[in-house]
Structure formats: C-alpha cells, structure tokens
Amino acid sequence: MDEEEARTRLLDAAEELFYAHGIQAVGMDRIRAGSGVPLKRLYRIFPAKEALVTAYLERRDRRWTGSLREAVTGAPEPVGAVFDWLERWFSEPDFRGCAFQNAYGELGAGGPAGVLDAVRRHKAELRALLAELVPDSPATADELLILVEGAITVATLSPGPEPARRARAMAERLTGDGPPPG
Incomplete structure (x- = not known):
C-alpha cells in the first residue's frame, strides 16, 4: 500500500x-x-489526532460543498434546490447532523486551532455559496444560512426530510420564490 x-x-x-x-x-x-x-x-x-481530524473535516467540506454546489448550479430555483438537497441528505440512513456543528459542539471554542479553522472555513464557504444565490442581498444570505443551519440541527434531533421542507417554505417566503401564499 x-x-x-x-x-x-x-x-x-x-x-x-x-x-x-x-x-x-x-x-x-x-x-x-x-x-x-x-x-x-x-x-x-x-x-497528531488534530491533524487527522482537520484533514477529515477538510475532505468532508470539499465533498459536501461540492455536492451542494452541483445541486444548485443551473437549477431553475437555486434557493429551493438547496433545501431539496438538504431533504435528500436528511433522509440518508446514516445522517447524524453536520460534522462541523458536531465537531464544534464536542470540542468547544477552546478546541484545537486546526479543527476550529476547518469548521469556520466550512461555514464561511456555505455562507458564500448562499450569497451567490442572492447576490443583491447580503442580509438574505445571512438569513438563508440561519435557515440551513437550523434545519440541519432540527433534522439531527428529528431525522427525516420534514425540517428541510419547512425551511424551504420559509426561504421561499423570504426570497419571494415559489408559489404565492394560499
């Protein structure tokens, strides 16, 4: 080998x-x-274990962010595509929440610097991706980030697609995309 x-x-x-x-x-x-x-x-x-954990998170970030970016690129409703992608992820049998939220929650603010840097970079990349979807509204990108992170947290506690569906409905109201209120 x-x-x-x-x-x-x-x-x-x-x-x-x-x-x-x-x-x-x-x-x-x-x-x-x-x-x-x-x-x-x-x-x-x-x-050291820190180096392994950091490398694991960096690799997971590349795959996770790349998959999400692929899902939204060219989608007719890119914001909705984010939540469709989350819905599929939340439905996977081994879904255990966000590896980055989990790492930060487990290690805390005093955790190893390399690991915390990987967590912060991942969240910054997610925020940047969302900002690309709503380029005229940085505040909306921040609100979408809160919806995404909140949906992930809720799905961690209550596995399944429903948190993504509810977050998508809120995102559609926020951005004015999707069907009109009924």
Whole structure:
C-alpha cells in the first residue's frame, strides 16, 4: 500500500468513526484498526489526532460543498434546490447532523486551532455559496444560512426530510420564490 492509499484508508476510517461516534470517543488505535494501516504509518501520515481530524473535516467540506454546489448550479430555483438537497441528505440512513456543528459542539471554542479553522472555513464557504444565490442581498444570505443551519440541527434531533421542507417554505417566503401564499 502506497502513501496515498494509506492516507485515503485512514481518512475513510476517520470519517466513518468520527461521524458515527464523535471525535473524542474514537482513539487513534480504533482508526488504525478500521483502516488496516499500521499505527507507525498512521502517525507518520498524521503526527497528531488534530491533524487527522482537520484533514477529515477538510475532505468532508470539499465533498459536501461540492455536492451542494452541483445541486444548485443551473437549477431553475437555486434557493429551493438547496433545501431539496438538504431533504435528500436528511433522509440518508446514516445522517447524524453536520460534522462541523458536531465537531464544534464536542470540542468547544477552546478546541484545537486546526479543527476550529476547518469548521469556520466550512461555514464561511456555505455562507458564500448562499450569497451567490442572492447576490443583491447580503442580509438574505445571512438569513438563508440561519435557515440551513437550523434545519440541519432540527433534522439531527428529528431525522427525516420534514425540517428541510419547512425551511424551504420559509426561504421561499423570504426570497419571494415559489408559489404565492394560499
């Protein structure tokens, strides 16, 4: 196994375990066992748990944000497409909320700097993506961010698509998109 394959296997195991069980509950030995990568090699690639957690979050951010961006690009109602995408995500059997909210909630404001930077960058990228959908209204982008984050939190506590549907209805009223009130 070369370095790239070892890194990928480590990140795959880290993502599965951290997302399902939490960062603090999963030790490096469990990552080693889940990945099949020897502990010595794990520490050569990721010298500290903070480096592994940061890399896991950065990779998840690229995939998550890329998937969302793909869903809204060219959509006839891009704001609605955000909530359609969330609805599909919330319906996945392994949905456990936002990995970034979870990491921040678990580690707090005093957590490792690299991890907190990854969380903040992710949220800034999400806000920037939403701002692209409503370029004439920074305040609306901020309100959409609150709707997205709120829907994610509610779906974490009550899994299923309904929080995305309710948030979409609010977003449509906010932006004037969608059907007129009945």
